[in-house]
Amino acid sequence: MTTTTRYAFDTDTASTALGEHEYAIDLSPRWITGAGTANGGYLLACCLRALSRQIPQPDLLSASAHYLRPGGTGPARIRTETARVGRRTGTGAATLLREDKEIVRVLATFTDLASAQGRTHESGEPPRLPPPDRCVDPLAGISAASATIAARVEFRMAEVPGFFRGAPGGTTALDFWLRFADGREPDPIALALLVDSAAPAVFDLGVAGSSTVELTVHIRRRPAPGWLACRVRTAHLVNGFHEEDFDIWDSTGALVAQSRQLAILL
Amino acid sequence: MTTTTRYAFDTDTASTALGEHEYAIDLSPRWITGAGTANGGYLLACCLRALSRQIPQPDLLSASAHYLRPGGTGPARIRTETARVGRRTGTGAATLLREDKEIVRVLATFTDLASAQGRTHESGEPPRLPPPDRCVDPLAGISAASATIAARVEFRMAEVPGFFRGAPGGTTALDFWLRFADGREPDPIALALLVDSAAPAVFDLGVAGSSTVELTVHIRRRPAPGWLACRVRTAHLVNGFHEEDFDIWDSTGALVAQSRQLAILL
Numbered sequence: 001m002t003t004t005t006r007y008a009f010d011t012d013t014a015s016t017a018l019g020e021h022e023y024a025i026d027l028s029p030r031w032i033t034g035a036g037t038a039n040g041g042y043l044l045a046c047c048l049r050a051l052s053r054q055i056p057q058p059d060l061l062s063a064s065a066h067y068l069r070p071g072g073t074g075p076a077r078i079r080t081e082t083a084r085v086g087r088r089t090g091t092g093a094a095t096l097l098r099e100d101k102e103i104v105r106v107l108a109t110f111t112d113l114a115s116a117q118g119r120t121h122e123s124g125e126p127p128r129l130p131p132p133d134r135c136v137d138p139l140a141g142i143s144a145a146s147a148t149i150a151a152r153v154e155f156r157m158a159e160v161p162g163f164f165r166g167a168p169g170g171t172t173a174l175d176f177w178l179r180f181a182d183g184r185e186p187d188p189i190a191l192a193l194l195v196d197s198a199a200p201a202v203f204d205l206g207v208a209g210s211s212t213v214e215l216t217v218h219i220r221r222r223p224a225p226g227w228l229a230c231r232v233r234t235a236h237l238v239n240g241f242h243e244e245d246f247d248i249w250d251s252t253g254a255l256v257a258q259s260r261q262l263a264i265l266l
Numbered sequence: 267m268t269t270t271t272r273y274a275f276d277t278d279t280a281s282t283a284l285g286e287h288e289y290a291i292d293l294s295p296r297w298i299t300g301a302g303t304a305n306g307g308y309l310l311a312c313c314l315r316a317l318s319r320q321i322p323q324p325d326l327l328s329a330s331a332h333y334l335r336p337g338g339t340g341p342a343r344i345r346t347e348t349a350r351v352g353r354r355t356g357t358g359a360a361t362l363l364r365e366d367k368e369i370v371r372v373l374a375t376f377t378d379l380a381s382a383q384g385r386t387h388e389s390g391e392p393p394r395l396p397p398p399d400r401c402v403d404p405l406a407g408i409s410a411a412s413a414t415i416a417a418r419v420e421f422r423m424a425e426v427p428g429f430f431r432g433a434p435g436g437t438t439a440l441d442f443w444l445r446f447a448d449g450r451e452p453d454p455i456a457l458a459l460l461v462d463s464a465a466p467a468v469f470d471l472g473v474a475g476s477s478t479v480e481l482t483v484h485i486r487r488r489p490a491p492g493w494l495a496c497r498v499r500t501a502h503l504v505n506g507f508h509e510e511d512f513d514i515w516d517s518t519g520a521l522v523a524q525s526r527q528l529a530i531l532l
Contacts, residue, residue, distance in 0.1 A: 061507075062480040062528050064330030066357050066373045068350040083361075083371055084334040088530075089479065091332050093359075093371065095349075105349050105359065107332045107371055109479055118506020118531050121471055123438065172389065205387055213355065213375055214328040216482040218528045220504050236521050238486050240384015241327075243524055255502050258509055260526055262328050262484045264354075265384050 007184035008152055009193065012042070013049045015078055023050040023078040027071065027098075031149045035266070038071030039149045040104070040212040041196030047094035047106040048189045050078040055090035057110035060188035064216045065106045072098060083107075113188070113222050126249040127175035127231045132156040135177060138164045153197045154181045156227070161204055168206035172234040177227045178248075186228060186250070188219040188257075194228065195246040195259035201234040202242055202265070209266035210242070217259035226251030240265045273450035274418055275459065278308070279315045281344055289316040289344040293337065293364075297415045301532070304337030305415045306370070306478040307462025313360035313372040314455045316344040321356035323376035326454035330482045331372045338364060349373075379454070379488050392515040393441035393497045398422040401443060404430045419463045420447045422493070427470055434472035438500040443493045444514075452489040452516070454523075460494065461512040461525035467500045468508055468531070475532035476508070483525035492517030506531045 005011045008030055015023035031042035044065045052060070076098045083091045094106040129135065135156035142164070156177035162169030178194060180186075186194065195217050200210045229249040234242050241264050248257040271277045274296055281289035297308035310331045318326070342364045349357045360372040395401065401422035408430070422443040428435030444460060446452075452460065461483050466476045495515040500508050507530050514523040 062332070064332070064373060064480065064482055066328070066330070066349070066375055068352075068357055083332070083368055086334075091334055091371065102349055105357065105373055107330060107373055107480075109332050113505075116505035116507060119471070119473070119503055120505055121438070121468075121503040122501065124501030172387070202387075205385070207385070214330065214373075214482065214484070216330055216480065216526070218480070218509060218526075220502060220507065220509075235388065235390030236486060236524070237385055237387040238521070239379075239382035239386055241382060241486065243484060243486075255504070258502070258526070260482070260484075260524070 007180065007182050009180060009184050009190055013045045015046065015050045021080045025076050025078060027073045027076050029073045030152060032073065033149060035209050038073060039196060040065070040067055040215060041193035042149065043071050043096055043104050044106060044215065045189050045193040047078055047096050047104065048108055048192055051080045051092045051094045051108055052110065052189065054080055054082050055092055055110045056085060057090045057112050059111055059113040059222065060192060060219050061089065061109045061111040062218045063106060063108040063192055064214070065104050066214050067104050067212050068102045071103045113219065122255065124255060126253050127229045129175055129177060129229055130158055132177045132227045136160055149197055152181055154179050155198070163203045168204045171204050172201045173232070174201055175231050178230050179227050185225040186223040188222065191219055191223060191248060191257040192217045195248065195257055196261065198230070198232060200263065201232045201244055202237060207265050210263045211266055213262045213264055215259060215261035217257055219257055221254050221256045223250040223256040224252045273446065273448050275446060275450050275456055279311045281312065281316045287346045291342050291344060293339045293342050295339045296418060298339065299415060301475050304339060305462060306331070306333055306481060307459035308415065309337045309362055309370050310372060310481065311455050311459040313344055313362050313370065314374055314458055317346045317358045317360045317374055318376065318455065320346055320348050321358055321376045322351060323356045323378050325377055325379040325488065326458060326485050327355065327375045327377040328484045329372060329374040329458055330480070331370050332480050333370050333478050334368045337369045379485065388521065390521060392519050393495045395441055395443060395495055396424055398443045398493045402426055415463055418447055420445050421464070429469045434470045437470050438467045439498070440467055441497050444496050445493050451491040452494060454485040454488065457485055457489060457514060457523040458483045461514065461523055462527065464496070464498060466529065467498045467510055468503060471503070473531050476529045477532055479528045479530055481525060481527035483523055485523055487520050487522045489516040489522040490518045
């Protein structure tokens with residue numbers, strides 16, 4: 001059931017068709033979080049790759065995931081459904097189950113981003129960061145458990161935020177560079193994983209952990225190869241619930257993904 | 267099939283149970299847009315009210331809608347499904363159909379906002395607006411068609427933006443007050459309609475119209491009665507696709523809803 005490819009992302013998000021709308025997948029321990037559960041972005045990418053087989057449009061445009069239970073590793077099923085395939089967009093649903101219990105439900109719409117035509121007018125600016133080779137690796141000298149998502153993704157930051165050093169600084173905003181550690185270049189479904197691949201911004205408030213309730217990501221362009229510039233912000237932690245906005249620009253300075261998740265402190 | 271109540275919102279979003287997971291609704295022409303199609307926030311609110319009957323948690327927390335076809339008026343069906351009811355949250359799915367064609371698919375998670383416990387830490391600020399009685403009504407002197415959503419909602423602005431006067435000003439950011447015109451006070455599901463009730467911010471670029479692909483709304487608190495302060499922003503119109511962020515603060519200055527939609531210019 002496992003397909004081995006050159007890159008962890010491709011190997012670990014591949015599923016095997018059991019029927020027209022059902023897929024088997026072996027959830028990899030390589031994407032677990034510090035809390036020991038499967039990363040939400042990883043589970044979303046698994047669902048999107050299965051669903052994309054049934055939708056003719058080549059690019060993820062928008063995906064919404066509601067997380068129902070903590071995700072573990074090992075055998076799981078993905079059930080998919082095509083809602084509508086139109087000329088310009090195709091939409092479907094996917095549900096990931098472990099031991100017949102629903103872990104995450106997804107709705108996603110695909111399009112052909114290369115054929116999108118229409119006006120462009122942008123006022124948003126990419127993060128102002130030194131080049132990656134003049135930034136620091138916040139995990140340098142920290143022995144990241146090799147089985148966690150922290151070993152799958154590389155970060156470069158202008159300076160290391162307080163919480164990485166055990167001294168939370170009280171900010172909930174951070175800009176940084178990010179890429180897959182094994183050299184896998186980004187694509188739209190990979191971006192849906194990457195928007196959930198960093199430590200939550202609220203960690204700098206000294207919180208112990210956070211669990212995603214809902215995550216939506218919009219893909220705005222096919223990303224160019226290379227480092228991705230990321231901006232993460234939480235403006236409202238309210239009675240334990242917080243949003244996290246995570247936007248990604250590619251190496252050419254073009255906005256490629258916008259995401260928001262609603263999460264609850266553990 | 268129609269239940270008449272004091273307020274248009276309650277009358278027009280009510281559905282009749284046909285079975286455990288199927289509801290009949292008569293989509294009202296009172297919520298159509300200038301383009302003559304049913305407002306997306308109205309369709310979402312109809313789905314959420316039907317789904318809420320099956321979920322024990324009293325408050326909408328997070329809803330994601332993917333729009334598949336333009337919505338019309340008249341008889342429609344809503345099919346619902348409960349995905350998981352846990353101790354703290356309950357999640358379900360809803361699909362609205364007209365003539366057996368899917369119009370919108372929704373995933374939604376409910377909770378009891380009054381029992382939410384945990385830290386609060388907010389850096390976001392509400393819009394700085396003059397009080398509503400010192401603002402102007404942008405629709406004053408404009409004969410809004412009484413059958414459209416523009417007659418269901420009242421706005422107050424510090425000044426009237428260019429596009430209301432036929433002279434688009436090129437900004438894609440606006441702050442304003444908003445409330446139901448008939449005095450209906452806001453609640454979480456009403457907020458899910460209201461985040462889609464204003465003219466798109468991109469209208470000030472001189473565009474003719476915009477159609478929602480996906481809309482997600484997070485409810486952060488139960489809103490207090492009175493005027494709602496709104497902030498709407500579009501930062502990235504890319505090849506005809508644009509996001510719109512629409513945040514709402516209640517009359518006490520507390521953030522009550524955050525939404526983002528991805529839409530495509532017509």
